[in-house]
Structure formats: structure tokens, C-alpha cells
Amino acid sequence: MSQLDITIINEENLLSSKQVDWAQRLLDYTKDKIAPEQSIEMSVSFVSEDEIKKINQTYRGKDNSTDVISFAIEDGEDQDEIEMLQQTFGIARNIGDLIICPAIVAEHGEEYGHGFDREFGYTLVHGFLHLSGYDHIDPEEEKEMIGLQNQILDDYGLKR
Template sequence: MNLEIINDQHVLPAERETWIRDLVEFAAKKLAMPEDTEMSISLITDDKIREINREYRGKDHVTDVISFAIEDDESDLPDFEALAAELNIPRNIGDLFIAPEHVQEQAVEYEHSFDREFGYTIVHGFLHLNGYDHIEPEDEKVMIKLQEEILDSYGLKR
């Protein structure tokens, strides 16, 4: 996995970036993704994620993660996976924006460790970038089951 982590405002210590990479690599292997698949994770402040949420989703509140999948089924864009294969270039699945401060608040609220909640947030967003969603109950069952399998096998059990 070619993962770019943007932590310019140092909202998390730089050492945490290795842990993030390990978890994303682990999840990518579970999905049997090509090693050259690309994505990015931006670690941002609560204020910044609220601004993005307001501008792009019309929701004026802080959230833990926002995903921007390049291969969105609702898009009029070309089939990027096929195009990447045809041109022999890496597939880029999109971008995640994560607010670690809000993740910490949720960890306290749900009585999870920060690692468990942060891992949940990363894997949840990662699955969204890979086409999973939880809008319909049937889809939610599939996504949540896979998410829990990844987290449990990585060692982030509830």
C-alpha cells in the first residue's frame, strides 16, 4: 500500500504514523489489494474536519472521519480501477480525513482505548474507500462484519 500520511499540524505524534501504516497494510492484505494501491490519510483538527463536513456534506458538526472515495458508484467519472489496469498505473482509492481529538472523545464516550477507537476509525474509512457502506441494513452487516474481523485479527478487540 502506498499510503501518504499528512500530519502537518502534528495532531498526533509522528511515531503514530508507523502504527497507522501497519494497520492500513494489514487491512489491505485482508482485502487482497495490490501492493501499489494508493491512498492518503490527513490527520486534522476538529475545526478543520467540521469545516470539511460543512462544505462537502452539508453537516455543520465535528465528526471522526470523512472519506472521499475516487471510485464512488454514484460518480459520473470513469472506472478508475479498469483505467489503472489498462494504463499499468497504481490504483488510487481516495483520501481519508481524520480528527484524532474527536476520536479521543469517542473513545472515552464508548469506553474504548484510543487505539481501538482510532483503529476502528481508520478501518471504517478504509472500507468506505473500497466501496463498502452501511446505508442499507444488508450492506451494513457485511461492512461491520468485515471491519470487526480486521480489527479483531489485528488485536484491537472490543
């Protein structure tokens, strides 16, 4: 049976348990839309502005806070080899880690005029898609990723 195993780290209680449960449900929904037959694992950490600024500086060389940083495990890896190992040993595909700053997400939701829930949902889905190998560097990839992202958000009830 395929599933999504998410480790959620909310040590500073930056989100309520209701918000964490909602994030889990949205990520489960997203997983079922893009990879219904796969078992996937990932982590999501909710951190302060100071913490995400440190992470952004350390790993991206940028001296500012941001809403989300994703660390995809499979970046540049041989997908055929990974899939063979997963099938042979029956292990879940570990796609990586999302680090999200709820305070910046809230600022963006206000700035863009659609509130926290829509922006939080966007951030979760967008990050999940990045961890799953989607990107928006070239126009064709962007069209595919953003189209899928918007469809998932709309179907989940998070329309703009």
C-alpha cells in the same frame, strides 16, 4: 507486486510519529486482507476540530465537528473501465482520501470505554472500507462491512 501507497498528512503534529507509523501498519494490514492482489493509493490527513468542522460544513452541509470524513474517488464510477485502465497502464488504484480528527477520535474512545487505540483503529479501518466501496446503508451491506471490519480489528489485536 501489490502495495499500498499512503500519503499521510500530519502537518499540525496532532499524532506522534509512532502513532502515524502504527496507522500505516494497520492500513497495510487492512489492504492485505481485502485486496491482496491490488496496488492501492490513498491519503490520510489528520486535522483539528476546527478544520474538520469547516470541511464538514463545506462538503456535507453539517455545522459540526466529526471524527472522520471520507472522499471516495470511485463513487459512482464505472469499475470495469477503471480496472481496465489500471491493468493496461500498471497504475495503482487511487481509492481517495480520509480526513480524521484525532481529538474527536479520542473523545469517542473515552465515551465508548475502549480507549484511543481501539477507536483510532476502528476509524482507520472503517474509513478504508468505505473508500474501497463498502457501505452500510442497507442491512445486507452493513452485515458484510461491519463483519469484515470487526474481523480485521480482532485479527489485528484490537478487540472490544
